[in-house]
Amino acid sequence: MQKTQRLNRFKQLWPFYVLAAPGIIYFLVFHYVPMSGLVLAFKDYSPFKGIVDSPWVGLTNFRDFFSTSDFVILLKNTLIISFLNLGVYFPFTVLLAIMLNEIRMLTFKRFSQTIVYLPHFLSWVVIYGITISFFGPSGVINHYLEQWFGGGANFLVSNEWFRPLVILQSIWKDAGWGTIIFLAALAGINPELYEAAKVDGANRLQNIWNITLPGIKSTIVVLLLLRLGSSLDSNFMQIFLMSNGLNLDVSNVFDLFVYHIGLEQFNYSFAITVGMFKSIVSLILVVSANYAARLLGEEGIF
Template structure:
């Protein structure tokens, strides 16, 4: 009986299942099927003898990875970049979404949204070129510093400036795009709440504090949980372009390490070991954060 009900349900909603099919197929092909390759983390893989014939080594790669001198440096650099993005980039998207929603002149609002969305469609190579134009040795910023203060700064090779520049790039490129979900959540707020607050004499800032932000709370929690799931993931292309031999002490993160060890040195098993470690830690962080959110009375992601 249950099977018949499910079949009738699918027949009735088959157009929606058809629309969802490409997305489901994408995740199956590119996210679930490749998971069998995690076997390589427990093998000494050689492309000449294949995956199945490569000898098993158990947890040897994990022991080598945790005992390497680079492990704690990689962990520190990755977590610091994630932390800076979390405390700077994430609040900026919320603030920008609220600012856009508060615009009353519709033409100016549409133009502003278009302008802040545009950088998202630029490649990181273009963003890096713009960064060099402003912060390079002969860039705009150094010209200004020389004219005003008689000196210059080595922004692109400085350990102190690497993380601020990376976060600034992320904000400039993707903060506008990150406002889309928040703007959709803001559009669902009951306008009668603002009208009632206006009758009570609330000003615009009081409306934001007592109505807008509480209404965004569930959306903020869900997006925060999803961001925690990728806390050990860095934007490889951005980091790769911004890294050089002089700032490697702060720019060497897990993704860059996987590229150098796994691809350049052809140590595929070791590279997959690092990637598997990242995935397990990210899963633990999401589960813990989701449990904490539900314990505090918020809706988690599951």
């Protein structure tokens, strides 16, 4: 009986399964099948011997990684950039979505949305070129600093300016794109709530605090949990372009370390060990944050 019901249900929903098939195949091929390569973290992998014949080393790679002098620096730099993204970039996307939602002129609203979406489609190489044009030694900012104060600043090779520039780049490039889901959630808020608040004499700030933010609270929690899952993943291309020998003390993160160890020094096992450590920590963060969200009355993501 159950088999017949499942067959009938499949006949009814087969178009949806066909539509979902490319996405499912993509995740299987590019996300789940490569997980078999995690076994290399427990081997001394050699391309000449292959995965099967490479000798087992157990937890040696993990011990070497945790005992290296770079581990604390890598962890510190990665966490600082991640928490700056969570504490500055993420709230800015929420604020920007609310600001766009408050625009009453439909034409100007659409124009504004288009303007803030456009930087998302630029590559990080172009963004880096724009950064050099503004913050480079002969850039616009230094030009005016020399005129007004008699001297410029070494923004691109400074440890103090690396993180602010990285966050500024992220906000300018992706904050507009990050508002899309929030704007969709804002569109689902009942307009009658605002009308009732207006009758009660509430101003715009009171509407935002008492209606808008509670209306998108669940969306904020879900997106925050998803972002925690990639908290140890820095934007490699952005960091790679912005890093140099003079700011390596603050720019050397896990992703950059994996690139140097894995692709430049061909130490694949050690690079996979670092990636596996990142994945385990990210999983722990997501599960813990999801549990905390459920304790606070939110649905979470699972």
